[in-house]
Amino acid sequence: MTSFDHQTHYEILEIRPDASAEDVERAYRMALSTYGSDSMAVYSLLGEEEVSSARERVELAYEVLSDSTARQRYDAQIGADGWEGHEAFEQRIELDDLPGDVEELMIPGEPETDPGPAPARTAQQLLTLDGVEPSEDESEGGVFDGARLRRARLLRGVEVDQIAELTKVNPTYLHFIEEERFDDLPATVYVRGFVTAYARALGLDAHDVPLSYVERLQQHRAERAGRSRR
């Protein structure tokens, strides 16, 4: 344990010294939400002063690491053409190698398949949390139901309202889509449009996803029509 003052900028942001600029950005956003003024994660444990000094420390780390010139200078200063030989970093690598893959954490996928242990790194976890890497849910194709759409959204750390803003689709319909409240959804042609916009907003396949979803919708509606005819 080292107090915040003694940690390197990399340790503060919980990234490896070879982290990419994107990783730095994501880690910074994550740290801001951890040490934000209304963060639940520090509630009751840290005082107001401690939180604001942690935040300052995060800002400083980001300021240096997000500027490639400053970062190079900093690396030289802490004796890291990287990190070999640096005790703190060595410990971190060891921890990073522990099993506990976040992709596995974020998406349930098929319960029958055994994911097996996979290396996890903080930055990678954040990356996955932000949904940059294609998840196993998506790469497999298969059926896209409402629950899977929601998982894909949560994986990216996106709220329904954000999708609504982006797609101009009423958030109530987006919720209905996720919950598969088929009876409350409008005509199929609209739903297809909504799901296409939803998929696009999340970077999912804008062809296969609506196709699969609408198939479920139509199936449900055909069954219902069949029942009411009888």
Add this chain to the structure above:
Amino acid sequence: MIEPVRGGDPSASMSSSPAPDAARMIAVGGGKGGVGKTFVTVNLATAIAREGYDVVVVDGDLEGANTHTCLGVPPPPLSLADFVANREEELSKLVVPTGIPNLSLVAATHANLAAAQPGHFQRVRLLSRLRQLPVDLVLIDLGAGTAPAVMDYFLVGDDGLLVFCPEPTSIENAYAFLRAAFYRRMRLGMVTHSVRGLVTQAMDQRNEKGIRTPADLLREIEALDPAEGGRFTETLKCFRPRLIVNDVRTADEIKLGFSVRSVCKSYFGLDADYLGYVNHDQGVRQSVVSRRPLVDINPNCDAAVYLRRIARKLIQTLGQPGGAPEEAS
């Protein structure tokens, strides 16, 4: 107080390699009542049992027993209360089937409310007997609070799961729980009387020495006795609580697990493991009302899928079903 590891090998408890034929013990705590400890415990136990492992769930809450209810088991004639009250010596007689293959239960029903919690000696006896049960895994469902009786189970188990909800009250109690576990664990790891005294002082948040954080404490210890400082750091490395966020509704609430993990590292110096989250699901209430585990009555709902995910991660720390448990790495 249970003192399995004073000084010497700090790994002897929390991440120990149990005797080859000993059951693995995992305690589930969280500080606050109502965050879903019992719900999570029962469902993880069921999911692991369904994978072919022999599992015993132990209701560690003598003052608020309801693990049996979540499993739909009627109050058994013998319970932990009888063991604690010395009415029954043989722990294996308390183990009752649950109707779920490979899963049995030690209930905590009809406790003597005048002296519900077992004393120190009884806890030692209980924990050592639990390890001897001929099963792969013992899951202990802890009560709320941070009383010594609760903390000891958490510290002596091979693994400690910390369940909390994305609510300030739950987080507050989870940190209180972690704080209690942390200082008790650290005190167990120290050898000299003076340093142990120092840790005891630090447990009082308004201590005279002005020790406010674990980092302050480490500084004081290093100044007093560098060897103990080293032991402190070693002990820290072996204490690895695993976090489960229950009842999440938004992406931000999922991220809370990462944030708490970060704070564990920066504040306590602990490498906590974010094991997973369980999302808010209508099926949960239905499961409690029908007194059957969610993973059984509604295996395809989101919460059940996530619970099985967590169960599989725990299984990775076990050996083959029915075989000797392996050391988790």
